[in-house]
Amino acid sequence: MTVTVRFAPSPTGRIHIGNARTALFNWLFAMNNKGRFIQRFDDTDIARSKQEFSDAILYDLHWLGIFPDATEYQSRRFEIYDAAVERLKAAGVVYACYETPEELDLRRKVRRTRGLPPVYGREALALSPEQIAEYQADGRRPHWRFLLPNFSSDPLQPERTEVHWNDLVRGEETVDLASLSDPVLVREDGTYLYTLPSVVDDIEMGVSHVIRGDDHVTNTGVQIALFQALAAEPPVFGHHNLLTTASGEGLSKRTGALSIESLRESGIEPMAVASLAVLVGTSENVAAVPTMGELAERFDAPATSKSAAKFDPDELFVLNRTLLHHLPFAEAQDRLIVLGVSDDKAEPFWLAVRGNLDRLADAVSWWRILREGPQEKPEFSDGDRDFLGQAFDLLPEEPWSGTIWKDWTGKVREATGRKGKALFMPLRLALTGLPSGPELADLLPLMGREGTMARRP
Known part of the structure; x- marks a missing residue:
C-alpha cells in the first residue's frame, strides 16, 4: 500500500503558521514513507471559498518547499457526493430534518436546563407523514443528518457506543458516539458540510493516513462510523497539538495572524518557518534546520506533545539569523542577483556580511556601503x-x-x-x-x- 496523505484547508483566507504545521506534518510523513501528498481544497462553502485563496495557498506551500503530487477541489466533485448520499439514504442511515436554527437552539437550551448534554434528540425521526407534508407546504426544505450507530434497536434510545482507534500521535483514543449529535451532512440548499465530502474523498483518493490538528479528535469518531457506513476501511488517524501564541491565543486565517504571506514579506526564510512549525511542541529542541530532508530525519509524529504548543514569534527571527549566517553563496546567489548584488565581488561580499544579517534583503544596505561608502556621513571630534x-x-x-x-x-x-x-x-x-x-x-x-x-x- 502506498502511503497517501492530504492537506485539506478551506480556501477562505491565507494560511498561517498553524496551518503550515499540519501541511508540513503530512509532507514530512509522506517523505519518510516514500508516499504521496494530495493538496485538496475543501471548498464546498461556495459563498466564502475563493480561487484566489486556493492559488495563494499553493504559492505558500511551494515557498515552504511542499510540492503536491495532485491537487483536487471538492467543488468539482458534487456528483460523487450526491451518489454517496443516495447510498446512505438507501441504507436508512441518513434522514431528513426540518427544524430551523432557532428551534434547534431552543432545544439545546432546554436540554442544558435539564442537565442533559445539548445533543440533537432525533425528533425528526418521530415526524408523521402529515407533519412532514405540513412543513413542506410551509416551504421548509430539509437538511439531512447521518444516523450515528449508537443504539441497539431504537434510535430514540441511544446508549454508550465507543469508537476506538490507535492515533498516530496520541496513542489509544476513544469517542462515545452517544455523546454526540447526528451530524448534518447536507444543508437545506443542497450544499455539503465538511464531514461527508471529506470521508468520500479520503475513500476515493486512497488516503491511508489523515494527519490533522487535535481539534478534530471528536470528529474522528463520527467519521470512522461514516467510513464504515460506506463499507470502507478507515485510514490511520493522527492528531497533532495546535500552535498558539505565547499567551495561549489561537491562530485564525481571518485575522491574518502570522500568515505565511506576512512572514515571507517580512523576510523570514522558509526553513525558519518550517523548523519552528514542525519542532515546537515536540520532544525535539527547536533549532534552525537548513533543508527539508534534514527536517524529515528529525520529524517523529508520536514525539509530539498532547498539550498545545506555545511559541514566541520572535523565535522565528532567531532561527532566521542562524540560517542566514550559514547560507552558502550558491543558495543565496539568485536572490542576491534580484537585489542587485551580482558582480565578481558578490561571493566574497556575501561571505563577509551574512553573519550580520537578520534578513537576506539586509545585504542590500551593506552592498551600497561597499560600493558608495557610508550612507550618512559620521561626525568626528x-x-x-x-x-x-x-x-x-x-x-x-x-x-x-x-x-x-x-x-x-x-x-x-x-x-x-x-x-x-x-x-x-x-x-x-x-x-x-x-x-x-x-x-x-x-x-x-x-x-x-x-x-x-x-x-x-
Whole structure:
C-alpha cells in the first residue's frame, strides 16, 4: 500500500503558521514513507471559498518547499457526493430534518436546563407523514443528518457506543458516539458540510493516513462510523497539538495572524518557518534546520506533545539569523542577483556580511556601503579627525594581500599609539558609517585602495 496523505484547508483566507504545521506534518510523513501528498481544497462553502485563496495557498506551500503530487477541489466533485448520499439514504442511515436554527437552539437550551448534554434528540425521526407534508407546504426544505450507530434497536434510545482507534500521535483514543449529535451532512440548499465530502474523498483518493490538528479528535469518531457506513476501511488517524501564541491565543486565517504571506514579506526564510512549525511542541529542541530532508530525519509524529504548543514569534527571527549566517553563496546567489548584488565581488561580499544579517534583503544596505561608502556621513571630534588623517596617510599601496587590514592597523597603532576601541571605532565609522557590522578585514579588500581612500573624512 502506498502511503497517501492530504492537506485539506478551506480556501477562505491565507494560511498561517498553524496551518503550515499540519501541511508540513503530512509532507514530512509522506517523505519518510516514500508516499504521496494530495493538496485538496475543501471548498464546498461556495459563498466564502475563493480561487484566489486556493492559488495563494499553493504559492505558500511551494515557498515552504511542499510540492503536491495532485491537487483536487471538492467543488468539482458534487456528483460523487450526491451518489454517496443516495447510498446512505438507501441504507436508512441518513434522514431528513426540518427544524430551523432557532428551534434547534431552543432545544439545546432546554436540554442544558435539564442537565442533559445539548445533543440533537432525533425528533425528526418521530415526524408523521402529515407533519412532514405540513412543513413542506410551509416551504421548509430539509437538511439531512447521518444516523450515528449508537443504539441497539431504537434510535430514540441511544446508549454508550465507543469508537476506538490507535492515533498516530496520541496513542489509544476513544469517542462515545452517544455523546454526540447526528451530524448534518447536507444543508437545506443542497450544499455539503465538511464531514461527508471529506470521508468520500479520503475513500476515493486512497488516503491511508489523515494527519490533522487535535481539534478534530471528536470528529474522528463520527467519521470512522461514516467510513464504515460506506463499507470502507478507515485510514490511520493522527492528531497533532495546535500552535498558539505565547499567551495561549489561537491562530485564525481571518485575522491574518502570522500568515505565511506576512512572514515571507517580512523576510523570514522558509526553513525558519518550517523548523519552528514542525519542532515546537515536540520532544525535539527547536533549532534552525537548513533543508527539508534534514527536517524529515528529525520529524517523529508520536514525539509530539498532547498539550498545545506555545511559541514566541520572535523565535522565528532567531532561527532566521542562524540560517542566514550559514547560507552558502550558491543558495543565496539568485536572490542576491534580484537585489542587485551580482558582480565578481558578490561571493566574497556575501561571505563577509551574512553573519550580520537578520534578513537576506539586509545585504542590500551593506552592498551600497561597499560600493558608495557610508550612507550618512559620521561626525568626528577634532582628535578623531586628526587621527583618521594620519591613518589614511598610512594606507598601503596596492596590490593588497589578505592581511591588509592587520597590516594597516598595525602601522596606525605604531604611529599614533592608539589601540582597542580608540583605534578601531573611528576607522569603522569612516569606512562604513556604522558602529558595528561585518569584519573590516573582510570588507577592506573588497573596497580596494581607491574605494577606501574615497572615505577619508
